[in-house]
Amino acid sequence: MLLLLAPLLVTPSPGDDDWTIQAATVHTVSGAPIENGFVRVQGGKIAAVGKGGGGATLECAAVTPGLIDLALGIDTGPLSVEQSSETAARLRASEGLDLFSYRWERALRSGITTALAQPADYDVIGGLGLVLKTGGAPTLAARLVKPEACLRGAFGAQPSNGNSIPRFQEPQSFYFRRPTTRMGVEWVFRKAFHDTLQGQGEDDPATAADHAVLRRVLAGELPLVVQAKATQDVRTAIYLKEEFGIPRMVLDHAIEAWREPELLKRSGVAVILPPFTADGRHADGFVNDSYFLPLDAARKLHEWGVPFALSAHEGAGAGARLADQAAAAQRGGLPLAAALEAVTLTPARLLGVEARVGSLEAGKDADLVLWNGPPLQPTSRIIGVLLQGRLVLDPRSK
Amino acid sequence: MKRLLATALLLASLVAAPLPAQQSGRLVIEAGRIVTQAGPDIENGRIVIDGGRITAVGKAEEVEKPWDATVIGGKEFVAVPGFVEAHTSQGMDRANENIDVAPFLDIRDSIDPVAYFFEDCLRLGITTVNVQQGANCVVGGRGMVVRPVGMTVEEMAVRPLFGLKLSTRPKGGKSRATQMQALRFAFEDLKLYLEGLVEKERDDAGYAKREALFQGRDLEAEAAQGRAMSGNAWKVDGLELVPRGALDERYAPLLELLEGRYTAFVHCGDPLDVVHALEVVRAQGILARTVLVIESDCWKAADRIAEAGVPVILEGGLLDVQRDPITGEEVETFVPRVLQEKGIRFALSSEDPNTRAPAYQAALAVAYGMERTAALDAVTRVPAEILGLGDEVGSLERGKLGNVLLCSGDPLSVAGWVEHVVIEGRLVYERAKDVRNKHLLEGVQPLGTAPPTSAEAGEDPEHEHEKKADEDKGGSEKDAGDEQKEKEDGGR
Numbered sequence: 001m002l003l004l005l006a007p008l009l010v011t012p013s014p015g016d017d018d019w020t021i022q023a024a025t026v027h028t029v030s031g032a033p034i035e036n037g038f039v040r041v042q043g044g045k046i047a048a049v050g051k052g053g054g055g056a057t058l059e060c061a062a063v064t065p066g067l068i069d070l071a072l073g074i075d076t077g078p079l080s081v082e083q084s085s086e087t088a089a090r091l092r093a094s095e096g097l098d099l100f101s102y103r104w105e106r107a108l109r110s111g112i113t114t115a116l117a118q119p120a121d122y123d124v125i126g127g128l129g130l131v132l133k134t135g136g137a138p139t140l141a142a143r144l145v146k147p148e149a150c151l152r153g154a155f156g157a158q159p160s161n162g163n164s165i166p167r168f169q170e171p172q173s174f175y176f177r178r179p180t181t182r183m184g185v186e187w188v189f190r191k192a193f194h195d196t197l198q199g200q201g202e203d204d205p206a207t208a209a210d211h212a213v214l215r216r217v218l219a220g221e222l223p224l225v226v227q228a229k230a231t232q233d234v235r236t237a238i239y240l241k242e243e244f245g246i247p248r249m250v251l252d253h254a255i256e257a258w259r260e261p262e263l264l265k266r267s268g269v270a271v272i273l274p275p276f277t278a279d280g281r282h283a284d285g286f287v288n289d290s291y292f293l294p295l296d297a298a299r300k301l302h303e304w305g306v307p308f309a310l311s312a313h314e315g316a317g318a319g320a321r322l323a324d325q326a327a328a329a330q331r332g333g334l335p336l337a338a339a340l341e342a343v344t345l346t347p348a349r350l351l352g353v354e355a356r357v358g359s360l361e362a363g364k365d366a367d368l369v370l371w372n373g374p375p376l377q378p379t380s381r382i383i384g385v386l387l388q389g390r391l392v393l394d395p396r397s398k
Numbered sequence: 399m400k401r402l403l404a405t406a407l408l409l410a411s412l413v414a415a416p417l418p419a420q421q422s423g424r425l426v427i428e429a430g431r432i433v434t435q436a437g438p439d440i441e442n443g444r445i446v447i448d449g450g451r452i453t454a455v456g457k458a459e460e461v462e463k464p465w466d467a468t469v470i471g472g473k474e475f476v477a478v479p480g481f482v483e484a485h486t487s488q489g490m491d492r493a494n495e496n497i498d499v500a501p502f503l504d505i506r507d508s509i510d511p512v513a514y515f516f517e518d519c520l521r522l523g524i525t526t527v528n529v530q531q532g533a534n535c536v537v538g539g540r541g542m543v544v545r546p547v548g549m550t551v552e553e554m555a556v557r558p559l560f561g562l563k564l565s566t567r568p569k570g571g572k573s574r575a576t577q578m579q580a581l582r583f584a585f586e587d588l589k590l591y592l593e594g595l596v597e598k599e600r601d602d603a604g605y606a607k608r609e610a611l612f613q614g615r616d617l618e619a620e621a622a623q624g625r626a627m628s629g630n631a632w633k634v635d636g637l638e639l640v641p642r643g644a645l646d647e648r649y650a651p652l653l654e655l656l657e658g659r660y661t662a663f664v665h666c667g668d669p670l671d672v673v674h675a676l677e678v679v680r681a682q683g684i685l686a687r688t689v690l691v692i693e694s695d696c697w698k699a700a701d702r703i704a705e706a707g708v709p710v711i712l713e714g715g716l717l718d719v720q721r722d723p724i725t726g727e728e729v730e731t732f733v734p735r736v737l738q739e740k741g742i743r744f745a746l747s748s749e750d751p752n753t754r755a756p757a758y759q760a761a762l763a764v765a766y767g768m769e770r771t772a773a774l775d776a777v778t779r780v781p782a783e784i785l786g787l788g789d790e791v792g793s794l795e796r797g798k799l800g801n802v803l804l805c806s807g808d809p810l811s812v813a814g815w816v817e818h819v820v821i822e823g824r825l826v827y828e829r830a831k832d833v834r835n836k837h838l839l840e841g842v843q844p845l846g847t848a849p850p851t852s853a854e855a856g857e858d859p860e861h862e863h864e865k866k867a868d869e870d871k872g873g874s875e876k877d878a879g880d881e882q883k884e885k886e887d888g889g890r
Contacts, residue, residue, distance in 0.1 A: 102721060102726045102727070102728060105727070105728065106719075106728055109728075109730070258841060259841070277751075278751050278752070278754055279838070280837070280838050280841075292841060293841075294837070294838060294839055294840050294841030295838060295839045295840075296839055296840050296841070297841070315752075316719055317715045317717055317719065317750070317752055318715055318716040318717035318732075318750075318752065318753055318762050319716075319750075319752035319753040319758065319762065320752045324752075327812055330812040330813075331812040331813075332839060372765070372767075373765070377761075377765075377811065377812060378758055378761035378762060378765065378810060378811070378812065379761045379762075379764040379765050379810050379811070380765050381765040381766060
């Protein structure tokens with residue numbers, strides 16, 4: 001018999017939502033792992049978690065919370081980038097999102113049940129990101145976890161890529177976009193926050209709306225998630241945080257954050273690490289340069305007490321998924337508990353959605369991942385996924 | 399029988415000398431666990447290597463330690479057979495030749511002993527490597543099995559002139575039809591050439607003699623090399639009249655392939671290529687010496703492979719993800735499991751960058767339901783057998799070469815690092831002294847140790863110069879528009 005190892009995504013039928021999952025180890029993340037434990041699911045929520053149990057409807061070697069990826073990267077590409085301005089804080093990623101993309105299902109199958117969606121990084125300040133489930137009915141209403149979860153920005157070479165003052169043309173040409181350098185990118189950031197504090201240019205309703213969002217960032221209501229790949233971008237971001245007193249900042253794609261332990265500790269930023277590569281290198285497609293991510297970067301951040309999340313950037317092949325990133329981090333010396341936290345509870349906390357997702361506790365969403373062995377190890381894989389109580393990857397359909 | 403004997407003699411003459419030993423003494427390896435891949439694991443075991451070969455392996459209390467032996471290892475280590483890479487096109491200066499049919503090429507001229515690839519092999523525990531030409535060919539050159547250690551190709555050589563690369567995946571610029579036509583014609587051309595030789599030999603022996611004289615060839619020496627022989631599938635009448643040495647070098651290797659001297663490594667990019675490949679090797683009578691090098695989705699042709707009974711080397715990713723063109727749904731297939739279910743002998747290769755380490759590939763196979771021993775077999779025993787080295791490497795047994803890895807813990811776990819590599823009784827790698835590994839792990843960059851980036855490697859000073867000149871003169875209007883377009887087109 002031919003073995004198709006990817007069980008089909010099952011269509012839910014009413015009454016399917018109540019489960020008792022029994023596992024050799026229940027990794028709650030919020031507390032100590034429970035040996036021979038159970039998770040009871042009712043009405044899309046976790047009803048109870050405990051030791052022992054009985055009447056299991058599903059069994060597996062280990063169960064963990066659904067994984068969370070803050071850099072999944074499913075968006076509509078450069079077409080969802082506002083070209084009229086470099087600062088578009090008022091715009092919402094939700095309005096450019098393709099909920100019908102097959103890439104959501106791919107993420108869901110790899111255990112990612114919750115994700116952050118953000119505008120693409122071609123603007124300096126791109127707009128508002130949202131936290132949503134990776135599955136369910138393809139409507140925002142059905143999938144939304146938090147509509148305005150963060151403000152997205154980008155440092156480095158990407159927001160200025162391709163920008164130039166066309167030669168022999170007047171600067172007010174359609175093609176005239178700024179900034180054109182790393183310095184310029186930083187300037188746009190600072191100007192935006194400066195103007196917000198001064199209330200400048202708010203006769204224009206668009207600017208006023210941008211400033212309203214930036215004020216929420218300055219008040220700590222919204223985290224500022226910025227792309228900062230290279231050491232210099234990490235420094236620039238942290239200096240910006242300190243200059244304007246931005247309470248919550250998350251450095252995304254922070255390949256070389258590990259090179260700045262003192263700045264990280266001093267500033268209280270959080271970090272999202274990109275996937276690990278075989279040779280540690282990450283080429284920057286926008287400048288002729290590459291940045292280095294050692295295998296123990298996560299361990300370093302853990303030891304310094306810097307909150308961090310791991311990300312797979314939609315890696316779909318064997319060895320490239322989010323669970324594989326957590327395994328790679330452990331190879332670099334990160335303890336299992338910390339690796340698990342970096343793909344569940346920490347990302348939930350960074351975006352302020354920990355009341356709903358990120359750990360196995362009664363009352364939280366029933367987003368569960370079922371494993372055929374110890375979780376996040378190369379010798380185990382994900383055999384089942386529950387999303388809000390619905391079985392989307394069936395461990396029995398082997 | 400005579401032919402077999404000749405082939406055997408030829409093969410025997412090609413087997414290179416063993417690795418010259420630097421330490422003349424004997425080596426004892428001790429480990430808390432020995433994974434032999436030839437029976438059950440041994441707890442608290444000891445391996446004795448003498449003259450490059452394993453002379454004893456067993457429980458520590460049952461194996462005597464020679465008094466003069468160097469001892470490495472300890473209870474905290476796990477000993478594993480050195481991994482065998484059954485097929486790669488790395489470690490060379492450019493893997494592909496642009497001539498379609500080039501069996502006369504020899505990979506020895508391309509192998510770069512100081513290539514970073516070979517150093518990395520040791521880091522990953524690969525102790526035997528089959529290097530073959532890249533897949534962008536119709537008929538490629540002859541490959542070579544090497545050990546990834548040595549300053550010259552001769553020092554590295556385990557089996558020189560081993561294997562011949564064929565490809566049914568269309569070479570760049572070719573359609574499937576032209577690729578197949580070119581492949582069939584390569585053999586047809588050989589046949590025509592041989593018929594021409596025979597005709598010439600029959601028509602005018604004197605002419606052949608005069609021609610040889612004119613060319614300065616030594617007819618007696620040519621005759622002493624024996625006679626040309628046809629393969630199994632087709633015969634050229636009278637070929638026995640032609641002295642071996644009269645064969646043109648450009649044709650000889652292809653005839654040798656048909657005579658069964660080389661293993662054919664046939665690259666298949668798609669299931670359809672598998673069907674084509676089997677058709678060609680059957681027609682040429684070399685099915686018994688064929689190994690298919692397959693990409694991930696070739697599992698769809700698993701029935702055909704199983705029926706033909708040929709072994710395969712999985713060069714593509716272990717997990718095949720296919721998207722249904724109509725429904726858009728994705729289906730995942732773990733390829734090694736399908737191969738196993740069909741009873742196909744398969745080896746995993748380290749070509750996929752996400753899963754390069756053989757131990758990691760074996761771990762993934764375990765995650766997808768394979769037994770540990772079977773999973774490790776796919777990176778040790780089976781590739782060894784595919785390379786005809788089943789008696790030499792691939793397991794830890796008395797009489798086999800002393801290729802042993804000492805790992806810090808279970809090699810399939812996140813904590814299992816290759817700490818020591820022993821090749822033929824010689825300690826050739828120690829992780830504690832591996833500065834590049836330290837860099838990969840901790841980001842410590844000792845000066846002058848970084849391998850070149852792809853950008854540096856591909857740097858063209860002339861091009862740089864042009865770029866600079868362009869900038870200096872201020873570019874043009876077109877540039878700006880192009881850049882804008884790039885921005886719009888550019889993905890993440």
